[in-house]
Amino acid sequence: MYAPDALAGIAPPNLYVLTGPRRVGKSVAMRRKIQELLESGEDPRSIVYCSCDGFRPQDLRRLFKAGRALMPAAHDRPMWWFIDEVTAVGEDWGTVVKGLRDDTALRGDCVVLTGSSATGLRQAVDALAGRRGPDAARSDRLLLPMGFRSFCAHTGVDTPTVEGSLAVADLTSPRARDLYGELGFWTESLVDAWENYLRIGGFPQAVADFVRSGDVGAGFVQDLWDVVRGDAIRAAALPDPTVLALLERLGLNLASPVNASDVARDVGLADNHAANNRIADLVSNFLAWRCPRAAGERPNERAQRKVYFTDPLLARLAGAVDGARAEPSVSKLSEQQVGVALGRAIDTAAPGSFVRGGRLMHMRTATKAEIDFVGPDLDGCVEGKYVDAGWRGEARTARANFGRGVLATRRALDLDGAIWAVPAPILAWLLDPVA
Structure with a gap:
């Protein structure tokens, strides 16, 4: 089975952007990573996956709020967010994520964003400068059809x-x-x-x-x-x-x-x-x-x-x-x-x-x-x-x-x-x- 490890080594408190064409397997890569986290003993409530097709910026805000509410107040471990096709939200998605990384516990979480539009990503990603985390040098990930x-x-x-x-x-x-x-x-x-x-x-x-x-x-x-x-x-x-x-x-x-x-x-x-x-x-x-x-x-x-x-x-x-x-x-x-x-x-x-x-x-x-x-x-x-x-x-x-x-x-x-x-x-x- 083809299983490219496009998300190898991801960890909190970093933000990663996985890009590539549709139908190349970005969603599958996310799901495999989630399976790996579950098998390693990660609390299922700390992992959130969502596809953003049809989302508006306010829907994205609600997603992060609802996902955080799933965790008990005593939970002090980082969460894992897998947000698929974030560019479908429109150009304001970067502003939403920037604000949450600045002002909420999202700053300490691992966030993975995928997108199939370089235009939709470029401007928004620029807004995230300084908010990628200590692994910023490896935060851009590319998944193309297999070599x-x-x-x-x-x-x-x-x-x-x-x-x-x-x-x-x-x-x-x-x-x-x-x-x-x-x-x-x-x-x-x-x-x-x-x-x-x-x-x-x-x-x-x-x-x-x-x-x-x-x-x-x-x-x-x-x-x-x-x-x-x-x-x-x-x-x-x-x-x-x-x-x-x-x-x-x-x-x-x-x-x-x-x-x-x-x-x-x-x-x-x-x-x-x-x-x-x-x-x-x-x-x-x-x-x-x-x-x-x-x-x-x-x-x-x-x-x-x-x-x-x-x-x-x-x-x-x-x-x-x-x-x-x-x-x-x-x-x-x-x-x-x-x-x-x-x-x-x-x-x-x-x-x-x-x-x-x-x-x-x-x-x-x-x-x-x-x-x-x-x-x-x-x-x-x-x-x-x-x-x-x-x-x-x-x-x-x-x-x-x-x-x-x-x-x-x-x-x-x-x-x-x-x-x-x-x-x-x-x-x-x-x-x-x-x-």
């Missing part, structure tokens, strides 16, 4: 026995060389699993469907489509064909910077502002992420950004919903998922960085060549080149601009020279330590 190593473990792949994982700062280290070489023995089985992963994705229900029937069920495809049009793009009230056209267009554009005016023209939106707003909706709901162009070690905010989805099934969703729609190539999906693996690994070391963005970028060289992934956290650069041969031209570009780096290939494994060719599934497997 590749977890996918292998839960789909019966002959999982490598190699121990360890890699941080993004160690991709060309001597230890990385050893791990790449050891994993080379499993290249064929990992490539097969990777190409299944690029079709199925990592949403727990999609993976369960695949294990049971070999494909994602129509029911979950519909669920994910409802998340996109019902949550992410609901305010724009776009007709279904326009939303599908937008998803299709972004999927086909995965490996290139996005020209919002072209997107608007191609899918029938009013202008570049409308296109940028709909992309922002997807990003805000953790369905997509932006990869800006680098200007040194910082993003160039004026340059066009690449847009990737957070899961392969999202990138393929237009075609999964409407079979007449085109889907992105395997090579583009591979580039996307290498980027997701890098972004998740960076977020592990710097919690909150995936939501804030800007630490994983692409680069335009002086000769107008593109390098897919660069950034201050990376050891060199990472270039997606999902081929078995013909990758040495990209290696020369990477070497000329960075001196060292990794090309994420299909099967090619070459650890000679400054730029290493490493199969994308091996790289992604080592970047994902959770199984």
Whole structure:
């Protein structure tokens, strides 16, 4: 059973924010943590779980008051609050929690808040500055669809026995060389699993469907489509064909910077502002992420950004919903998922960085060549080149601009020279330590 420990180590008197897209398992993670607390002997009356869908700010206040009233006056231990989808309350939820952390016993409790809207979280979380508790550095938690190593473990792949994982700062280290070489023995089985992963994705229900029937069920495809049009793009009230056209267009554009005016023209939106707003909706709901162009070690905010989805099934969703729609190539999906693996690994070391963005970028060289992934956290650069041969031209570009780096290939494994060719599934497997 897939059981990511997104809430490992939580404790009073801290406040934690767990973010991620809908249907990824945030509520399940809360319930598993509650079960763990009960099994450890925690008083059931000290644990409160509530979903905030349909709540108003005053309902949130009443919840905390009613939950506290469950405890006897003599109880002097902290309480545990699991507040699900708090962003559904609206922008005032942060003010409510801030006041309670300031003025009530909530300041000594453990509070876990989940949300599926980065926009709804950003402003409110800013209001909680100084009220996160002593564990503030680890208070931002991210739960995305399962990574590749977890996918292998839960789909019966002959999982490598190699121990360890890699941080993004160690991709060309001597230890990385050893791990790449050891994993080379499993290249064929990992490539097969990777190409299944690029079709199925990592949403727990999609993976369960695949294990049971070999494909994602129509029911979950519909669920994910409802998340996109019902949550992410609901305010724009776009007709279904326009939303599908937008998803299709972004999927086909995965490996290139996005020209919002072209997107608007191609899918029938009013202008570049409308296109940028709909992309922002997807990003805000953790369905997509932006990869800006680098200007040194910082993003160039004026340059066009690449847009990737957070899961392969999202990138393929237009075609999964409407079979007449085109889907992105395997090579583009591979580039996307290498980027997701890098972004998740960076977020592990710097919690909150995936939501804030800007630490994983692409680069335009002086000769107008593109390098897919660069950034201050990376050891060199990472270039997606999902081929078995013909990758040495990209290696020369990477070497000329960075001196060292990794090309994420299909099967090619070459650890000679400054730029290493490493199969994308091996790289992604080592970047994902959770199984």
